[in-house]
Amino acid sequence: MAKLLPKSKHQALCPHCDLVVDMPSLNANQKAQCPRCETTLSTLWSEPFKRASTYSLAALFMLVLSNLFSFVTLNVAGLSSDISLVSILDIMVEQRYDLLAFLFMVFVQILPAFCMFALFCISSRANLPKAVKIFLVRWLIRLKHWCMVEIFLVGVLVSFVKLISYGQVGVGPSFIAFCAYCVLHVRAFQYADKKWLWDLVESQPKIRLLEPGKTGISQGVKSCGCCGAILENASIECPRCYAHSFVRKPQSIQITMALLIGSIVLYLPANLLPIMNTSAFGNSIDSTIMAGVILLINEGALPIALIIFIASVLVPSLKMIAIAWLCWCTKTKKVLNGHRMMQVYEVVEFVGRWSMVDVFVIAVLVGLVSFGNLMAVFPARGVIFFAFVVIVTMIASQFFDPRLMWDRLEKNKRAKVN
Secondary structure, eight states: OOOBOOTTOEEEEOTTTOBEEEEOOOOTTEEEEOTTTOOEEEEEOSSHHHHHHHHHHHHHHHHHHHTTSOOEEEEETTEEEEEOHHHHHHHHHHTTOHHHHHHHIIIIIIHHHHHHHHHHHHHTTOOOOHHHHHHHHHHHHHHGGGOOHHHHHHHHHHHHHHHHTTSEEEEOHHHHHHHHHHHHHHHHHHTOOHHHHHHHHOOOOOOBOOOTTSBSGGGTEEEOTTTOOEEETTOOBOTTTOOBOOSSOTTHHHHHHHHHHHHHHHHHHHHHSOSEEEEETTEEEEEOHHHHHHHHHHTTOHHHHHHHHIIIIIHHHHHHHHHHHHHHHTTOOSOOOHHHHHHHHHHHHHHGGGGGHHHHHHHHHHHHOBOTTSEEEEEOHHHHHHHHHHHHHHHHHHHOOTHHHHHHHHHHHHHHHO
């Protein structure tokens, strides 16, 4: 008869390598890591509920302020252009770039606001129905990676370098509020530990005592991809979050490779087609990504040019190569280094969304540089292709199951012994 796990003892399945880990009792400002792949399993901050609720509520307040007043101003030859975050959206819609406006609205406004609202409701222990709490935590965890507030702020700072060549740039009250919002947003997410968020909703379902140091799949258990609860392999639905669970992500390699091929197809027009059109004194100039980098270098803004080159050219290329390499690693019989593969996977997960910097730079320039026939900036077709390259590669990395790499290593070790 299987022994049940005692209440005082907690175990976890590493979501990246499937190792069963005995969870230690953490003190304030300590974290528990997987001994195999060094993935952070849980972090206990000092007063996490109070800090998460305070930061998230303050972030929502600053988001409201950042939409009410002037954001950035530009003065060119006696003419002045003043934009707010809302007017950036309006200008792109007027120019019939609805898709670009939609991406800006979703990634910079809607998703971050929802995540802060969800985090405040959960961390403040609001008296909500259980189904509502499950909905909020589930989507908070899923959408966290798609919030691009800090990336937009970097895009604004990069756009300042280009705007200085046109005229005098000034910042409004909303810019200060948005900077504060960005800091509060990042700090709030810092305290949003997945384990304690779900424990606030409901404790993990009871499971038999497992042998630590061995994989879950070898002991007939799996982890819920949504809430991280340990479940029997035969179970279909998680009793805590009601999400469908799988031993491994179905068709992970096939879907990842299909998305990767799609991103490569999109990457060609994203680099060959112009991403921005500048009209000045009747002359129209189209700019590709590399042309923008070269222009910044010629203007002496080498650090900014380096940022754009790394984020818009180097990162997407290396990310596609890295994803392809990880997929190959899961299929080859060659013995590979598990820690090296995990480092590549974590880098891919972290840096992929930063390629949206160039898209946000164009959004700011389109809003500010609008002086009729004198001077204006318009987005071109290439920016849409580039935005989808970033989105598709992000989705591809999320479909990839890193546990398959460790499964391959286990098979390689067994084959070597035999």
